Amino acid sequence: MRVLILGGDGFCGWPASLHLSAGGHDVAIVDNFARRRADVELEAESLTPIRPLGERLAAWRELSGREIAFHRLDVAQDYPELLELLVELRPEAIVHFAEQRAAPYSMKSSRHKRYTVNNNINATHNVLAAIVESGIDAHVVHLGTMGVYGYGGAGVKIPEGYLRVRMEADDGWVERDILFPPSPGSVYHMTKTQDQLMFAFYNKNDGVRVTDLHQGIVWGTQTAQTRLDERLINRFDYDGDYGTVLNRFLMQAAIGHPLTVHGTGGQTRAFIHLEDSVRCVQLAVEHPPERGERVRIFNQMTETHRLIDLAKLVSQMTGARIELLPNPRNEASGNDLHVENRQLLELGLQPITLEDDLLREVTEIAERYAHRCDRDKIPARSLWVRPVPDHDVPAPPHDAERPAGRLVAADDSPPRRARVTASTP
C-alpha cells in the first residue's frame, strides 16, 4: 500500500515508518523537523543518540534493501506543496503524526499555546482540505490521545470514541451515539478534541475516511526495526516537557535521582508499548473503514496504572526512592479509569505488558545511555494555571508565566504567584 507518513521523523513517526516499510508498504515521509528544533529551543536532547534523517534512511536502505522517500515540508504551512505531493503520490493511507504532541510544552507560555493551536489545527485541516481538493480517496490514520476523554469518568467506562446516551425528546427518551463529551486537560489535548470535529465534518460532508487512534502514554523506546542498528535508534525524551512519566522515572533511577511523583500519584493513566503502538498503526492502515462509514475510533492502549504504582515498580527494579512533589497541573488528585479497547485486540493486537519488558528498557536505554543525561532537564517546568493579578499577592521572586517569546523557568514547586483559579469538575 502507498502510505504517506506526516511527522515520520518523530518519536512515533519514525518507528511507524520503519515498521510499515518492513511490512511491505511503500512508505514516504513528510517532516519539517519541528521536534528536532524543539530540542534546540529547550536545550534538551534525546538521551539516545538519534541520527539525522538522511543517515537514518540510508541505514535502512542498506539494512533492508527498502527505500523510504522523504519530502521536507510543513504540513500546517505549506499547503500548495502538500496538495502537489498528494496529487503526485496518490497515497492510499496518510498517517498523520504532524502535531505538537507534548501537553507541558503546550502550556509553557502564550507563544507555546498559540504555536500548538496554530500548528495542530492547520495541519489537520490542511490534510483534509488537500484530500478533498486532490480528489484522492486516501484513508487518514490520525494519532489522537486518550486525553480527549479527560479523566473524570466517575464510573462511566470510556468507550471507543462514541458514547451511547439517552436524551429527552418530545415523545420520551431517545438513544443516540455521540462523540464522548471531551474534557481536555491542556491546550495540546484541546487541539485533539478540535481535530475530532474536523474529522467528523469532513467525513460527513465529503466522505473522507478516517481512523482516529486515541493513544495512551507510550513507553519503551525501541521496536524490532529500530533495534537493528544504532543508526536507526529512536528518541528517548526525559525532560519535563517531552519526557513521559515512565521515561522520567527510568532516567531518574539511572542517575540516582529520586522518582518525582506530582501530587499523590493517585492519577490513573493508560499505557501502551511503542512496539504495540506501531502495530496498531499498521492494523489501522491495513483495515480502512468502508466508504460511507463514520470516523472509526480506536483506543490505542493496553493497560492502566496509577502513577504511584509505576513509581513503585521502577523503585523495586532499581532501588530508587520516591519523592512526592506538588502537582503543576490543574487536575484531580486521583481517578479511576476504565477503558474499552476491544477493537484493536480483535484485529489481532497482542499486548506487551510493563511486566514483560520494562526491565529491558532499564538496561537497554536508561543505564546504557545514562552518561548522556543532562540532570538539569529532569524537573517539570511548565505550569498549568493562571497567574494571580498583582494586587492579590505580593510580587513573586519570579513569574509563573512570562511574556511570549521567553521560557518559563519555575522550579518543580509552583511559584507563590500561581494558584488554581478555576474549579475542577
Add this chain to the structure above:
Amino acid sequence: MRVLILGGDGFCGWPASLHLSAGGHDVAIVDNFARRRADVELEAESLTPIRPLGERLAAWRELSGREIAFHRLDVAQDYPELLELLVELRPEAIVHFAEQRAAPYSMKSSRHKRYTVNNNINATHNVLAAIVESGIDAHVVHLGTMGVYGYGGAGVKIPEGYLRVRMEADDGWVERDILFPPSPGSVYHMTKTQDQLMFAFYNKNDGVRVTDLHQGIVWGTQTAQTRLDERLINRFDYDGDYGTVLNRFLMQAAIGHPLTVHGTGGQTRAFIHLEDSVRCVQLAVEHPPERGERVRIFNQMTETHRLIDLAKLVSQMTGARIELLPNPRNEASGNDLHVENRQLLELGLQPITLEDDLLREVTEIAERYAHRCDRDKIPARSLWVRPVPDHDVPAPPHDAERPAGRLVAADDSPPRRARVTASTP
C-alpha cells in the same frame, strides 16, 4: 463599562458598537477590514452605501458627542499588538465578532476553507491567550451560531448550550450536562464548534468568563442608531455568499427576480432582528457570569420559520413569484426546530417579529437602494460537496471546485461533476 469590540466594522459589530456607545459604555473598536476586503474579492458590494469607518466614527461623534476609539489590527495574526491593547485598555468586556461568518464563503474552495479555519480558530485562541497573559479579568462575549447544533433534532428540543443526558455507569445510569453534541453543516459552522471547546478549556483551566451567543439568522439592516444619519448606515448583503436568506428574498422581490428557494424550502431556521441582536449583546455585556461560573450559553433567536413560509410572506408583500432550485448544500430537505431561548427573554429582551417590521425593511432598504443592486450577484455559487473524480463522469463544462486562489463560478444549479458523496444523518 470599558468594552472592546473585535470586528466592530462588520454587519453585527458596527450596530453593536453604536448601541453600546449610546448605552453609555466606553467603546473601542478593533477591525482589520476583512469584510470590506471580501467585497473586493467577490466584486459584491453592500446594497446600502456604507461609509469608511473613519467617516462613520466622525459622524457618530458629531451626532452623539461620544467618542469610539479605533485600533486597526488583525486579531488572528497580530498577537503582540492585541496583547498590548488589552494591557493598555484593560477592557471589562471583549465582544468577539472577529470571525469569517459566511457558511457559503467558507465552502467556496480549499483556500476559503483554510482561511476560515485559520482566521477563526486563531482569532478566538489569541483573545483567550491574551486575556490569560495580560492578567485582566475581561468577560468574553462571543458571537456563536445556532448552526453548532445542526438541524437534525428529531424531536429533541435544542437547549441553551448544555444538554442533560443519561449515560451508563458502573452502578446504573447517571445524568450529566454536556455541551450539545455538535453537528456543523459547513466549515464556518465547524469553527464555531471548535471555538466552544476553547472556551470550555480556558474557562475550566484559567477561569476566563465567557458568554457564547448562539445566534440565529439575522434579518433587518438598521438599528435606532444606524438610522440616525445615512453616514451611519449598516451593510446589507444580498450576494450568494454573505447575503442571508431573507435579504436575498427582499432583494429579488425589489428587482423583479423570482424568490429562489433551495431544495423544498422545508428547512426550518431560527431568526432574530438585528435590533434584537445588538440588545442581546448589550444584555450579555451587562450581565457577566460570576467568577468560577461555567461558560454561559444563550440562544440568540426569537422565532423559527420554514424557508418556504418566509418566501410566501415576502411574496405576499411584494407580489414576487417563488422558484424552487436544487440545493447546493449537503443538508436534510426538511426539519423541525424547537429551540429554548428563555435566558435572554428573562433578562428583558422584547422581540421584534418579522410580522412587525418586515415591511419597513422592504421599503426602507430593498426598494430604496434597489438601483445599486448587481443582479449577477443573486445566484448562490458555492457548493458544499466534493467533486467526483474525473474517471467517474465525463468532464464538466466548468469545475465544481477550482484550485485554491481562484473563485468558483458555477450556476445556481449544481454542475454535473458534483454529487453528494456522504450520507446525511
